[in-house]
Amino acid sequence: MRLLLTAVFAAGALAGGVGALATRVAVAETPAAIRKAPVDDLAALKAKFRRPDSVPFPADNPYTEAKRVLGERLFSDTRLSADASISCASCHDRRKGFADGLAHGKGVPGRPLARHTPTLWNLAFASHVFWDGRARSLEEQVAGPISSPDEMAQPVPQAVERLAADPAVAGAFAAAFPAEPNVTPENLAKALATFERTLISPPTRFDRWVDGEARALNARETEGFRLFAGKAGCANCHSGFAFTDSAFHDIGLPDDDRGRGAVLRLPRVEHAFKTPGLRELGRSAPYMHNGSMASLDAVLDHYQHGVVERDTLSSDLQRRLSLSTKERAALVAFLGTLTSADDPLPPTNLVAREAGPTEPAARVSTVTQHDTQFSPKHLALKPGERIWILNNDSRTHNVRVFDPKLNFDSGAQDPGETVEIAFPEAGRFLVFCGIHPKMELYVDIAP
Ligand code: HEC
Ligand code: HEC
Structure with missing residues (x-):
């Protein structure tokens, strides 16, 4: 389903330079330290991080431009909060990586929130959202912040009533939902979710490098990528274009938030949280579900020395990680290449497709x-x-x-x-x- 013009996501062929890098890779790694990623096969490795050529939208909420425009407008509409003081954009600020720059943001009552505000980049590729995945879709998520007493503090029907009273807003809903031209909680959720799915992070130097421009990254950044995907094991979880497996892991943070364990009522996933994507990371500090780490250095300190030993630790976590000062600098330099240079805007020429099975049905049981x-x-x-x-x-x-x-x-x-x-x-x-x-x-x- 091609909805909008050209493919933005360059799926270009890998050009020269890859061979040279691959040779250097083979020399620098200690094979025993490589957990999973075949780092000597750099071309194949890069391909795993390539930008996708289309964005999935659910069958029951397909992309339309009218819905996206309405969603964008609602995202900044303060009438969604009880005292009209804040909008979604107050906490999810594009210039701050769609986070808020605070360890714990504040809603209408001014109390610090229980968890840190996460980024909203590249959630079209996620499935379950919130740090603990308690909403199974972006549509389901919308009611959360509106009705939460700590955030926008307003029952959803009341928010809907306020919006419906504005003829301009009512008209925009009618245009976006011709089959059911009303301001309803469902349509509100569909419009916001459609807008959120278009928040695909803009291309950076890293993407140019993946597409074959060998000089787009310098030697230190390339070394950082090799560590990220190899010895340091980061890509066990921070995988793919958005640098997340969208899965839940306990990485040993010292707090007693039960995370996914409380949602699934499964002891095995106590303290597990959704792997955050790492695109536009340079703008969204502080980090982690509790906002406890102010810098990437603090994050690396955690992975090296701070992991709390407990039974629930993810089996994908690299244990006893040892990195030299030089290696740490390389990792941080590499992570820097995932943040765009200018005020980041999502690409305007996305190709939408319907989410669903990616292969034909097999007749096996x-x-x-x-x-x-x-x-x-x-x-x-x-x-x-x-x-x-x-x-x-x-x-x-x-x-x-x-x-x-x-x-x-x-x-x-x-x-x-x-x-x-x-x-x-x-x-x-x-x-x-x-x-x-x-x-x-x-x-x-x-x-
Ligand atoms: C007062 C600040 C605040 C406001 C206002 C707010 N959010 Fe959030 N948002 C948060 C926090 C904090 C979380 C994480 C909560 C958690 O995971 O338990 C979050 C999580 C999310 C997530 C999940 C992201 C992920 O990676 O799983 C989405 C999507 C989201 N918000 C969208 C919205 C939308 C849409 C609105 C407006 C209707 C909104 N938010 C309003 C603070 C806010
Ligand atoms: C076992 C899976 C796993 C591995 C391996 C892993 N991470 Fe993470 N990472 C996570 C999860 C889960 C979180 C969120 C944890 C939380 O908030 O409780 C996270 C959080 C982060 C954050 C904070 C992002 C934000 O927006 O808050 C950064 C940066 C990060 N990881 C970088 C790395 C680096 C660098 C490595 C390799 C040294 C690495 N990760 C290895 C799963 C992993």
């Missing part, structure tokens, strides 16, 4: 999990058939279906364990992992 992926990722079954999902991964998963027709929760599914699911009736069901929600399996049950 056995699925495996490996490296945080289902295989296959799309099944077609007859009514009454069941599926078996075998965890061949080194990680614990939590298989879920959250559907009006079927609410399924496997609990902790450890490596080697199989989960069986019977589907009640015809339709498309999304099976996902509550800990790694980007693991998605679509199951179509024929009528």
Whole structure:
């Protein structure tokens, strides 16, 4: 589904220079220290961080320009707060990486919020949002800040009523939702979510380097990337274009916020939080769900010396990380290349596509999990058939279906364990992992 003109995301071929870098890579790494990433294959590695060529929008809220424009307007509308003092943009300021520059922001009552304000860049590629993933979509998230007594402090119906009283706003809703031309909580959420999905971080020097411009990064920054994807193990979690796996990990921060554990009621994911993306990072300090780290140096101090030992620590976390002063400087230099030079604006010529299965349906009933992926990722079954999902991964998963027709929760599914699911009736069901929600399996049950 091509909605807007040209492809922005350069999917260009890798040009010269890669070979030379690859040679240097092989020399500098100690093979024993490399946990996962095949750093000597730099071209393949770079490709994993390439900008995607399209942005997914859900089938029940497809992209339209009228919705985006309305969403952008609502994002700055202070009528969403009880005393008309703040808008979404008060806490999510583009010039501050869509965060607020504070350890703990403040809403209408002026009390510090329980958690740090996260960035909103590149959430189109996320699934569950909030630090603990308690909202399963951007649409579902919208009611959170409006009605939270610590944030905008206003019941959603009251916000909707205020907006509907303004003929200009009512007209914009009518234009954006011709099939149901009203100011409703659903349409409010759809418009804001559409706008948020277009907040794709602008290209930086790093993207030019990935696309083959070898000189776009200097030697120290290149070295930093190699450390990031190799020895330091950062890319185990900060992976892909947005530098996040959108999964939940305990990285050993010393506080007693239960994070994902409280949401899933799963002891295994106590203290686990969503991996934040690292694009435009240079603008969004302080860092972490509790805003406890003022600088990237403080973040590296944590990964090197600050990790609190406990059973729930993510198995993807590099333990006993040892970095020299030079290596730390290289990592920080590399992270700097993920922030754009100018006041960052999202690209205006996005290519939208419908979210959903990325491969044709297979007619099998056995699925495996490996490296945080289902295989296959799309099944077609007859009514009454069941599926078996075998965890061949080194990680614990939590298989879920959250559907009006079927609410399924496997609990902790450890490596080697199989989960069986019977589907009640015809339709498309999304099976996902509550800990790694980007693991998605679509199951179509024929009528
Ligand atoms: C008073 C400050 C404040 C206001 C106003 C505010 N937010 Fe937030 N926002 C936060 C904080 C803090 C969090 C993290 C809360 C958590 O994870 O528990 C957050 C989280 C989010 C997230 C999840 C991001 C992620 O990476 O998971 C989205 C999306 C979001 N806000 C959008 C909005 C929208 C849309 C509005 C306006 C309707 C809004 N926010 C208003 C402070 C604010
Ligand atoms: C096991 C997965 C994992 C690994 C490995 C990992 N991170 Fe993280 N990272 C996270 C999670 C989860 C958070 C958020 C934690 C929280 O707030 O509780 C985070 C937070 C961050 C932040 C703060 C971002 C923000 O917006 O608040 C930075 C910067 C960061 N990591 C950089 C790194 C670097 C550099 C490395 C390698 C030395 C690394 N990470 C390794 C999962 C990981």
